[in-house]
Amino acid sequence: MTDFPTGLLFDEAVAVLRDIAARHRLETESLALARCHGRVLAQDLVAPMALPPFDNSAMDGFAFRHGDLEDEETALRLVGEQFAGIANNLALQAGECIRITTGAPMPPGSDSVAIKENCRIAGTTVIVPGATPMGANVRCAGEDVREGDGVLRAGDLLTPARVSLAASLGVASLRVSRKPTVAVFTTGDELVEAGLPLAPGQIYDSNRDLLMGLLRADGLEPTAWPRLPDDPKQVEIALRDAGCAFDLIVTAGGVSAGEKDHLPGVLAEFGETHFWKVKMKPGMPLLFGSLDQARVLGLPGNPVSVLATWLTFGRALIDALQGRREPRPTWQAQLVAPLDKLHPRREFIRGHLFSGSNGALHVEASAATGSHRLRAAADANALIVVPEGAQRYAAGAVVEVMPL
Ligand SMILES: Nc1nc2c(c(=O)[nH]1)N[C@H]1C(S)=C(S)[C@@H](COP(=O)(O)OP(=O)(O)OC[C@H]3O[C@@H](n4cnc5c(N)ncnc54)[C@H](O)[C@@H]3O)O[C@H]1N2
Ligand code: MOO
Numbered sequence: 001m002t003d004f005p006t007g008l009l010f011d012e013a014v015a016v017l018r019d020i021a022a023r024h025r026l027e028t029e030s031l032a033l034a035r036c037h038g039r040v041l042a043q044d045l046v047a048p049m050a051l052p053p054f055d056n057s058a059m060d061g062f063a064f065r066h067g068d069l070e071d072e073e074t075a076l077r078l079v080g081e082q083f084a085g086i087a088n089n090l091a092l093q094a095g096e097c098i099r100i101t102t103g104a105p106m107p108p109g110s111d112s113v114a115i116k117e118n119c120r121i122a123g124t125t126v127i128v129p130g131a132t133p134m135g136a137n138v139r140c141a142g143e144d145v146r147e148g149d150g151v152l153r154a155g156d157l158l159t160p161a162r163v164s165l166a167a168s169l170g171v172a173s174l175r176v177s178r179k180p181t182v183a184v185f186t187t188g189d190e191l192v193e194a195g196l197p198l199a200p201g202q203i204y205d206s207n208r209d210l211l212m213g214l215l216r217a218d219g220l221e222p223t224a225w226p227r228l229p230d231d232p233k234q235v236e237i238a239l240r241d242a243g244c245a246f247d248l249i250v251t252a253g254g255v256s257a258g259e260k261d262h263l264p265g266v267l268a269e270f271g272e273t274h275f276w277k278v279k280m281k282p283g284m285p286l287l288f289g290s291l292d293q294a295r296v297l298g299l300p301g302n303p304v305s306v307l308a309t310w311l312t313f314g315r316a317l318i319d320a321l322q323g324r325r326e327p328r329p330t331w332q333a334q335l336v337a338p339l340d341k342l343h344p345r346r347e348f349i350r351g352h353l354f355s356g357s358n359g360a361l362h363v364e365a366s367a368a369t370g371s372h373r374l375r376a377a378a379d380a381n382a383l384i385v386v387p388e389g390a391q392r393y394a395a396g397a398v399v400e401v402m403p404l
Contacts, residue, residue: 004273004289009388010346013278014316017288020274021320024295026178026247033167036158038219039176040322045152047169050142054087055106059137062119062126063110064097066134078124082107097126106138113137145169155325177322180247182222183294184211185238187254187263188301189230206374207252207306211299214310215250218318222250230260239263240270243292247321250314253301256285263287263298271296279345279388282371283309295321302371308348308383311402333361333401339386339393346388350380353401363401380404 005016028042057063064076076097080090084103092098092109100106100113112135114128121127145151151169152162158176166174191205192198208224215222225242228235228251235254242249254263255276264287267273271291278286282305287298297317299309315328333353341347350366363384368376385400386393393399 004268005275006277008275008278010278010280010312013275013286013288014313016275017313017317018320020288020290021295021317022323024247024290024321025323026180026321028175029178030173030175032173033163033171036163036166036174036176037160039158039174039179040319040324041152041156041158041162041174042154042177042323043175044150044154045166045169045171045174047145047147047149047151048171049169050147051145051168052139052141052143054141056084056139057100057102057104057106057113057137058139059113059115060101061099061113061116061137062097062128063092063100063107063113064128065092065094065110066112066132066136068095069128069130069132072130073127074130076126076128078121078126080107097128111135111138153325155323157324157326179220180318180321181245182215182220182248182250183242183246184208184215184222184224185228185242185249185251186211186224187228187230187235187251189260191227193227206303207301210303210306210374211250211252211310214307214314218315220318228254230254230262232262232266235262236266236270239266239291239296243271243294243296246294248317249291249294249296250310251296251298252306253299255287255298255300267291267296267298278313280308280312281343281345281347283312283348284345286313288313300371303374304348304350304371304377307377307404311383311404312348331361331401331403332398333363333382333384335384335393335395335397335399336362336364338395339365339384339397339399341386341393342390344389347384347386348402349384349386350376351382351384351401352380353382353403361401363399377404 079096081099082104083101087105090107092107098107114132186208192202194204254261267289273289276287285300286309289296299306351363353363356362366376382401382403
């Protein structure tokens, strides 16, 4: 059962996971734009048109020829209206102006717009201020995007602004990566659903809500299985069942060294183990493998281990399965107080992140260390990432943080 890497460094384990996931890239599908939000783009997008598509006004006001302006105020003759929506191609002659609204095409012959509030109108005469610069309040065709520009790339996460950019280019559908289907299992004889009475020795299942929330926040639509008892046959049947129907199985608990920890054995016997145990704290007994068509991520059962391993390995896995190109952003903050790290593993410490008066981010580490202490996680708004190696960090030292 030990014919696989074990006790990996954090970065080594992430690299193995990314490599396996890349070999199981999910297929792509073409979706209507409205369904593309949060997906990973699987095509490059070349602009089929310019943006703005035509010169237009940035303000409500009066379009005119800059050459007509005198040093002081200039009286111009109002000869028509050009509203947004229909280009009426009303041409402008010397000494004339045309009423225009924001987004309306610039009338042929005009090159500048005076803002309505800065003008005085008397019948068909409009007095525009003299100090209006050439090209004022005009948005030029192609100043944002030129036709033929590569605007999005395969692997981009489709944020609202990116979907909206595609819409502004008239693109009605995009080829995107399929989203992984996910089965979620919590395991353990001690677990009871909230709402039911607890017998001595039992606890409520909190990992299911933690996991479902984390996965949903990452745009997944996970399916939760009923809690699994610590019975190897039942673990085997449930996992093999899910293995032929889902892209990803995420479990919590049952992956360390106890007599009732059956997941590593089941995976080794019926699937394939890619690694087991990572030099991280919490989350050390993390298990990663494949079973039938699914990748299996076995998260250690302590709640804070679930949090730290999902945010690191779980996210890396779903990103790689979907071919996401851009790494997730990383943040840095200054420690408010000194921090002693005594062990060699990479550590994830609950913390409170805030913006200091100098504009820099500061983080205060929680005093709680045990990975069972969920309350400290509920009070935290970030995990502090402390690199490998025992070290003392002074107050003010800059550390990586992962906002929660
Ligand atoms: N001899 C060893 N013991 C332990 C090791 C080890 O390497 N050798 N690793 C420790 C570490 S580190 C962790 S983390 C845990 C992980 O253990 P498992 O993944 O096997 O998880 P369980 O034993 O099933 O549970 C651990 C802990 O978490 C509670 N739990 C589990 N599931 C839930 C749930 N759904 N909701 C709430 N709480 C849950 C469970 O009752 C245990 O207290 O192992 C250490 N031991
Ligand atoms: O690594 Mo365990 O996840 O410390 O609690």
